[in-house]
Amino acid sequence: WRSHKRTGSIRGQELHHWAGRVMATEPEAFVEEFIGHLAQMSPPDHAVLPGEVSILMEVAAKAGRPEIVEAVMQAAKERLGVVEDPIRAHHCRLTAHASCGSEHHVEELLRQERAQAADGTVALRSLAIVVRGYMRAGKLQGAILQLQEMHRLGHEIPPRAVSKLFAAA
Numbered sequence: 241w242r243s244h245k246r247t248g249s250i251r252g253q254e255l256h257h258w259a260g261r262v263m264a265t266e267p268e269a270f271v272e273e274f275i276g277h278l279a280q281m282s283p284p285d286h287a288v289l290p291g292e293v294s295i296l297m298e299v300a301a302k303a304g305r306p307e308i309v310e311a312v313m314q315a316a317k318e319r320l321g322v323v324e325d326p327i328r329a330h331h332c333r334l335t336a337h338a339s340c341g342s343e344h345h346v347e348e349l350l351r352q353e354r355a356q357a358a359d360g361t362v363a364l365r366s367l368a369i370v371v372r373g374y375m376r377a378g379k380l381q382g383a384i385l386q387l388q389e390m391h392r393l394g395h396e397i398p399p400r401a402v403s404k405l406f407a408a409a
Contacts, residue, residue, distance in 0.1 A: 245277050249281050259299040263308075270296075274296050275312065278292060278293075279319045288316075294324065294332075297309050297312050297328075301332040304341075305336060306337050306342070306345070309332050309336045338374050338376075338377065338379075339377055343379065361393055367386050367393075374386065375404060375408055378408075380408055
């Protein structure tokens with residue numbers, strides 16, 4: 241990563257690839273490495289795109305590192321002037337907490353979503369995110385409860401989720 245980043249701007253799939261590698265090997269360096277890189281490439285020769293920050297948040301979230309998700313959002317705001325879309329930020333928080341099996345934090349985020357929703361329910365996308373995260377964390381009971389909530393709300397349970405759940409069990 242360090243030798244490759246010297247070649248200039250890294251975007252899209254390439255950024256995702258390198259972020260995943262650094263997250264797997266040096267998570268403590270993740271925020272400084274990538275936000276620092278984006279800050280160095282900032283205007284006039286490189287406008288930081290919100291999608292680049294989203295890639296970093298999603299890599300940290302899928303790794304089950306909510307503290308790194310928060311640190312990326314904070315550093316992006318302070319150093320790059322990029323404020324993440326609130327819905328995307330919420331989904332990354334859900335992914336991160338579910339992926340590390342933090343059921344208490346997941347329930348708190350879902351409670352907040354219910355309180356803000358006009359109809360008082362959680363979005364299907366949020367429930368699906370939690371199911372995937374819980375399955376990553378090996379929290380099969382939590383995944384089953386979220387699938388039951390999907391069904392209770394009248395959503396169709398994705399067959400792929402059921403087959404993955406059976407495979408994991």
